[in-house]
Amino acid sequence: MENKIFRNFLGEKGLKPTKERIAVLSEVFSFHGHFEPEYLYLRIKNAGSKASRASVYRTLSLLVECGLVKKVTRTEKGNIYEHTYGHSHHDHMICDACGEIIEFYSEKLENLQDEICAENSFAGSTHTLEIRGHCKKCRTKQS
Amino acid sequence: MENKIFRNFLGEKGLKPTKERIAVLSEVFSFHGHFEPEYLYLRIKNAGSKASRASVYRTLSLLVECGLVKKVTRTEKGNIYEHTYGHSHHDHMICDACGEIIEFYSEKLENLQDEICAENSFAGSTHTLEIRGHCKKCRTKQS
DNA sequence: ACTGAAACTGAGATTGAATTGCAATTTAAC
DNA sequence: GTTAAATTGCAATTCAATCTCAGTTTCAGT
Incomplete structure (x- = not known):
């Protein structure tokens, strides 16, 4: 451990x-x-x-x-x-209103990134994807 | 302008x-x-x-x-x-060795992110994708 | 167990990017 | 022009993060 x-x-x-x-x-x-x-x-x-x-x-x-x-x-x-130990890789969505951090993972996304690196002759080792916006809760609250 | x-x-x-x-x-x-x-x-x-x-x-x-x-x-x-004016949206690869910043854009990537947001009921407004690693030049230099 | 050299710690000083307070200056509407 | 509101620059301030260094702890060798 x-x-x-x-x-x-x-x-x-x-x-x-x-x-x-x-x-x-x-x-x-x-x-x-x-x-x-x-x-x-x-x-x-x-x-x-x-x-x-x-x-x-x-x-x-x-x-x-x-x-x-x-x-x-x-x-x-x-x-x-x-x-990160015991946690597999994931990315984040961060709500601009309440600050909540949602974790997500997409195999497709990972593969796509590998492709893009290859296209650019770049040896990617890590990445950070951060999507900003409003979470479900804050979206509702707004309206 | x-x-x-x-x-x-x-x-x-x-x-x-x-x-x-x-x-x-x-x-x-x-x-x-x-x-x-x-x-x-x-x-x-x-x-x-x-x-x-x-x-x-x-x-x-x-x-x-x-x-x-x-x-x-x-x-x-x-x-x-x-x-950003006159520049369309793009993401970045940053070389850990020389600091070079490579810009890239992928329609597929954008669409995939929209999908992922939808799956999480998240209203994404912006995102930042940063891939870290080694650029072509520094990869060669290393070996 | 002891000893000593190397590693480590905490408190406070320091750094450096970013922000702010404020008196003096500039702007532009009248 | 005049004047109120906005803006400026400087210096002071903030605050996370790092560093300094004297005292402390660790542990390999004995």
Whole structure:
């Protein structure tokens, strides 16, 4: 599981699995959904563990580096992350009215993108598709 | 052309087409490609016009609001913009090695996204697709 | 267990893009 | 022209993110 993956990753880099790093890891995987670094920091505090803001940021970078966490998007106010282990790849729709984030996945879309990369002699490794608009709820509310 | 569009937009909002705003507008449309606010600010200075950083930022927001300019992406170091008037919609591939930005467009992709929105009862208004990887040049260089 | 070198941490300082407050200036309607 | 409203630039501010560095922890070697 993610704990093992992270420890292996740290080992390979000569880094140490400290309390703080493990606390961040656990907290990231203790819930589902998207989060901002500050929110994560507060959760950790609240959970009785301790890790400074600096450590949260530092660990978050490590988690992204080893593929357990992904940077979803950048808002006006900062980065948004999500954990990816156990989650297959997906893209996002974001409601401009309420901020809700809907995840979706389309095989066709993935294939089409591979095609497009090939056409451009581009070796795509990752992608981010973000559709903005209004979710069902906010669409109704408007009218 | 863009000048007229911007002036109309300003007029409707009771805003004034000042030298500074027009300088920003002209400079944005004086070249093709992507830019950062700071780069734009320097270009304006260099062109002999004058507009403070504050005015550049303020005007850029107006240009985005009226649809002449689009925020392409947010990097570690800030926003990247492009002018959109006269440019049809497209998406981007960004080379992680050299930073090159390749634009592409696919009708199929657009349609597929509309389908996906419909499936999720989502009213999509805009989207951003960013494929990251290595461009042809950097792929070759690597081997 | 001990020891020491290397890795790590937290608090606060720092950075840098972006925004804002405000006094002075410009605009344009009358 | 005159004047009210809009605009400007500077400097101050904001805020996420990063960095500094002295003190702390980890762990391999003994």
